[in-house]
Amino acid sequence: MTEAEFLAALRQLPLHPGAHSLTDDTATLGRYILTTDTLVEGVHYLAGDRPADVAWKLLAQNLSDLAAKGATPVGVLLNYPLRGADDWDAAFLAGLATALTHFSTPLLGGDTVSLPPHAPRVLTLTAIGADAPAPPRSGARAGDALYVTGTIGDAGAGLAIALGKDGPAELLAAYRRPQPRLAEGQALGPHVHAMMDISDGLLIDAERMAAASDLAVTIDLAAIPLSPAYAAFAGTDRAARLAAATAGDDYQLLFAAPAERALPVPATCVGHFTHGTALTLKHGVQPLPLPGKLGFQHAS
Ligand SMILES: Nc1ncnc2c1ncn2[C@@H]1O[C@H](COP(=O)(O)OP(=O)(O)O)[C@@H](O)[C@H]1O
Numbered sequence: 007m008t009e010a011e012f013l014a015a016l017r018q019l020p021l022h023p024g025a026h027s028l029t030d031d032t033a034t035l036g037r038y039i040l041t042t043d044t045l046v047e048g049v050h051y052l053a054g055d056r057p058a059d060v061a062w063k064l065l066a067q068n069l070s071d072l073a074a075k076g077a078t079p080v081g082v083l084l085n086y087p088l089r090g091a092d093d094w095d096a097a098f099l100a101g102l103a104t105a106l107t108h109f110s111t112p113l114l115g116g117d118t119v120s121l122p123p124h125a126p127r128v129l130t131l132t133a134i135g136a137d138a139p140a141p142p143r144s145g146a147r148a149g150d151a152l153y154v155t156g157t158i159g160d161a162g163a164g165l166a167i168a169l170g171k172d173g174p175a176e177l178l179a180a181y182r183r184p185q186p187r188l189a190e191g192q193a194l195g196p197h198v199h200a201m202m203d204i205s206d207g208l209l210i211d212a213e214r215m216a217a218a219s220d221l222a223v224t225i226d227l228a229a230i231p232l233s234p235a236y237a238a239f240a241g242t243d244r245a246a247r248l249a250a251a252t253a254g255d256d257y258q259l260l261f262a263a264p265a266e267r268a269l270p271v272p273a274t275c276v277g278h279f280t281h282g283t284a285l286t287l288k289h290g291v292q293p294l295p296l297p298g299k300l301g302f303q304h305a306s
């Protein structure tokens with residue numbers, strides 16, 4: 007089963023009204039916003055990555071979902087696997103302490119288990135937030151512009167560098183130490199129609215926002231914001247832009263807002279919503295066929 011097929015089947019199970027039909031980044035329970043995300047060794051991070059970086063990424067990936075709803079973190083639950091590697095565990099704990107302090111997010115609890123020797127680590131965190139304006143993924147309106155914060159593609163390039171390519175530390179850091187856009191999310195939350203974070207790739211996540219909103223979306227590859235480091239590493243041609251738009255791990259915010267509305271934080275308009283269905287891609291004025299893969303999907 008692919009991730010999309012599994013999610014479609016989950017949507018047939020008994021769902022809480024706060025599950026938002028499993029089409030949003032977070033669930034809602036009273037004044038709280040809930041999300042959980044897992045890191046799998048070899049799938050989300052490399053076995054040789056530093057434990058402190060893994061701890062950072064685990065927290066950051068979850069807080070990014072809270073950021074997408076404009077929420078303030080309240081606390082987290084940690085599910086942790088011991089594997090008889092005391093040094094790794096100690097370094098993970100030290101890194102987690104740094105990350106929790108950095109994001110002013112205390113630990114609420116969790117669970118600790120043991121793994122068979124040599125089994126890949128699977129680390130899960132559940133994050134709870136509050137005070138969220140919570141713009142849904144499904145709130146985009148025809149005529150809205152599609153915006154992203156920051157730059158796209160840096161983490162994907164960082165993964166290529168972690169796997170052996172030559173490239174700058176800045177791109178590697180984007181892969182290993184993603185920065186959840188909590189302040190931007192809180193500022194944008196009350197002003198936007200729809201918002202989500204980009205974890206799987208700009209194209210696939212924009213398509214999900216359009217589908218949830220029952221709209222079509224057109225993205226202009228030429229408008230995708232690339233960092234100077236990415237441009238120096240990969241170039242700025244169509245292939246480099248497509249790679250940036252489909253790599254994932256960006257943890258930037260993707261949101262829909264009226265095209266003429268002034269925004270409280272810097273962001274780049276990369277497309278527009280219209281009546282209809284599906285994602286359409288162009289490069290400037292030139293229409294482009296969709297690539298085979300719009301982003302990262304598990305078991306695809
Ligand atoms: N195994 C699962 N059980 C229940 N709900 C799930 C599961 N996997 C994903 N979901 C739900 O499906 C929706 C989409 O999930 P996902 O794409 O992973 O969101 P995100 O990328 O923001 O983490 C969310 O509402 C999430 O809670």
Ligand SMILES: Cc1ncc(C[n+]2csc(CCOP(=O)(O)OP(=O)(O)O)c2C)c(N)n1
Pocket residue numbers: 043044048049050051052067165205206207253254255302
């Ligand atoms: C070693 C390694 N290979 C590939 C990737 C790319 N990758 C793995 S999972 C993923 C998407 C984000 O993970 P997911 O579990 O889908 O998070 P969610 O969308 O649920 O927040 C990406 C881009 C990576 N981060 N690390």
Ligand SMILES: [Mg+2]
Pocket residue numbers: 042043
């Ligand atoms: Mg998820």
